[in-house]
Amino acid sequence: MSIGISGIGSYIPKVTSSNKDFEEHSFLTNDGSPLDYNNDVIIEKFKAITGIQERRYAKKDLNTSDLGYFAAREAIKDAKIDPEELDYIIFAHNFGNVSHGQSQSDTVPSLATRVKHSLKIKNPNCVAYDMLFGCPGWIEGIIQANAFIKSGIAKKCLVIGAETLSRVVDEHDRDSMIYSDGAGACIIEDSEEAGEILAHASATYTNEEAYYLFFGESYNKAIGNKTKYIKMYGRKIYEFALNHVPQAMKKCLDKSGVSIGDVKKIFIHQANEKMDEAIVKRFYKLYRMPVPKGIMPMNIRELGNSSVATVPTLFDMVKNGKIENQHIDKGDVVIFASVGAGMNINTIVYRC
Numbered sequence: 001m002s003i004g005i006s007g008i009g010s011y012i013p014k015v016t017s018s019n020k021d022f023e024e025h026s027f028l029t030n031d032g033s034p035l036d037y038n039n040d041v042i043i044e045k046f047k048a049i050t051g052i053q054e055r056r057y058a059k060k061d062l063n064t065s066d067l068g069y070f071a072a073r074e075a076i077k078d079a080k081i082d083p084e085e086l087d088y089i090i091f092a093h094n095f096g097n098v099s100h101g102q103s104q105s106d107t108v109p110s111l112a113t114r115v116k117h118s119l120k121i122k123n124p125n126c127v128a129y130d131m132l133f134g135c136p137g138w139i140e141g142i143i144q145a146n147a148f149i150k151s152g153i154a155k156k157c158l159v160i161g162a163e164t165l166s167r168v169v170d171e172h173d174r175d176s177m178i179y180s181d182g183a184g185a186c187i188i189e190d191s192e193e194a195g196e197i198l199a200h201a202s203a204t205y206t207n208e209e210a211y212y213l214f215f216g217e218s219y220n221k222a223i224g225n226k227t228k229y230i231k232m233y234g235r236k237i238y239e240f241a242l243n244h245v246p247q248a249m250k251k252c253l254d255k256s257g258v259s260i261g262d263v264k265k266i267f268i269h270q271a272n273e274k275m276d277e278a279i280v281k282r283f284y285k286l287y288r289m290p291v292p293k294g295i296m297p298m299n300i301r302e303l304g305n306s307s308v309a310t311v312p313t314l315f316d317m318v319k320n321g322k323i324e325n326q327h328i329d330k331g332d333v334v335i336f337a338s339v340g341a342g343m344n345i346n347t348i349v350y351r352c
Contacts (some may be wrong), residue, residue, distance in 0.1 A: 003149050004195030004350065005142075007081070009074020010316040011067050011091050012303065013056040019043050019177065028172045035174070038050035046177050051273025055180035055304025058167045059087030063097040064105075065114040067183035068162035071312070072115055075158065082118045087154035089128040090144060091162070092137025092308045093111065093239070094341065095230075096130075098167035103227040106251035115160065129233025134213065135269050136202075137161055137308040138184065139348055142336075143200045145188040160173035160185040171333040172219040179230065180304030182311020192317060195352045198333070199256035201248050202270045202346040205240070212237050213341035241339045246283040249337050249347045256349035258333050263295070265328055268299035270310035279337075297326040302323075311336055319352075322327035328352050 020043075026043055027035050035042060047053060058067060068091055076083055089112045090340065097105035097114075112128035138161030145157035162183035169176035172350045188194075216231035217223075227334045245268075253260065266283075268276050297318050299310075307312065315336070318326045328334060330352055337347040 001190050002192050002194065003146050003188065003190050003253050004197055004285065005186045006189050006191050006194035007075040007077070007079025008080055008316045008319055010069045010184040010222050010309070010313040011070035011074070011182065011184070012313070013058045013181045015057040015059060015243045017057055018054045019047060019052070022177055025171055026220070027174045030217040030219055032219055037090035039339070042174055043177070043299055043327045046174060048211055049272065050178060050313060051173070051298070051299050051301050052178065053328050055215050056163050056182060057186060060100040063099060064093055064095070064162050064164045065097055065111040065183065065275035067164065067300070068111060068160040068185065069115045069118040071162065071183035072119065072158055072160055072223070074186050075135065075185040079189070079200055081156060084123050085156050086126045086158050088130055088145060088148060088157040089126060090118050091128070091130040091160045092133060092141045093161070093163055094132065094134065094307055095163065097166060099176050100215065103310065112160070115194045126338050130174065134173040134342045134344045135271065135307045135310070136338035136344045136346045138312050139203060139338050139346045142186070142188055142197070142348060143202060143346065146197050146200070146291045149188065149190050156189040158185060158187055161312050163307040163309055165230065165305070166306055173175065173229070173231070175232060175234065178305045182193060182306035182313050184309045184316055186312060194321050195350060198258060198349045198351055199252050200348045201252040201255065202344070203244070203248060205244070205343045209240055212240065212343055227250040235298040238272070240343055241275055241300045242278055242282060245262060245337060245339050246286060248345050249335060250282050250286045252347040252349050253335065258283070258349060260289060262333050263335060264332040265334040266296045267336050268296060268333060269340065270298060270303070270314060271305050271339070273298065273300055294325065297323055307340065
């Protein structure tokens with residue numbers, strides 16, 4: 001068997017928000033008091049740490065399921081398959097559909113069901129379901145699809161990662177500048193042309209780490225409603241990622257039997273530029289090697305952190321020559337890795 005990605009696609013939202021758009025925001029601490037710096041300093045520090053200069057937001061009339069559908073169409077087109085051949089549609093997200101201006105999440109029916117409906121798939125044996133696994137959800141969906149195909153219960157699977165985080169941010173929290181919207185999708189099947197998943201590893205840490213990312217009320221205590229927003233303990237997540245992700249990547253690579261010198265690219269969740277650079281540096285340090293130049297493509301500066309969409313979007317952009325000085329060739333070995341709410345981590349070693 002040679003189970004891999006036969007088609008990839010993504011959807012980049014049309015609305016661009018630059019860091020300047022946050023200059024008039026009233027940023028507060030978690031106890032509701034003003035921050036010690038003016039917004040120019042806050043934004044400059046934010047850019048220096050995260051690397052983010054702008055991010056993309058979905059148009060007001062679009063929801064997460066719409067973005068996922070657009071990316072799915074591209075992946076199906078790239079794979080040159082009939083959607084009726086799909087055995088599974090796995091849709092990774094965190095908050096379901098949150099319509100613009102609303103605070104309530106809509107997950108009935110599932111987003112995967114909505115995509116199947118939009119694709120006009122009539123085959124009832126195409127099973128559609130959602131996955132909640134934090135930012136590593138798309139990678140975990142691939143791992144599940146791989147297992148389905150290996151077991152013989154599926155031949156072709158569609159795995160989608162999409163999110164509209166712009167709908168669940170607290171405008172008084174400076175972390176709101178991190179989040180963005182987007183979607184990526186792929187077709188997984190057993191095909192010589194699809195490449196091959198060589199190894200994978202996943203883990204969930206739920207002791208002290210379970211609530212590093214959570215839903216909490218606005219930092220503006222004067223707001224009367226009890227609407228909740230995405231919140232995080234950034235420093236704790238940073239330390240967690242550095243302590244666990246490099247080791248998970250090494251475990252997976254060693255399991256694959258591939259030499260570290262044969263890895264061509266690392267597609268890591270676009271969470272924070274400095275954090276991602278530190279993760280990859282620690283990973284190579286485990287092999288007593290410096291980080292090779294150009295090993296880690298990034299699009300966080302222009303697209304921000306779109307959670308489950310970052311890795312498939314980045315892979316699609318590099319595969320299709322949309323990032324300067326970055327490309328992959330047939331037969332190249334790459335690593336996918338992610339970390340996020342749960343706290344969950346996972347990684348895949350994949351031969352293109």
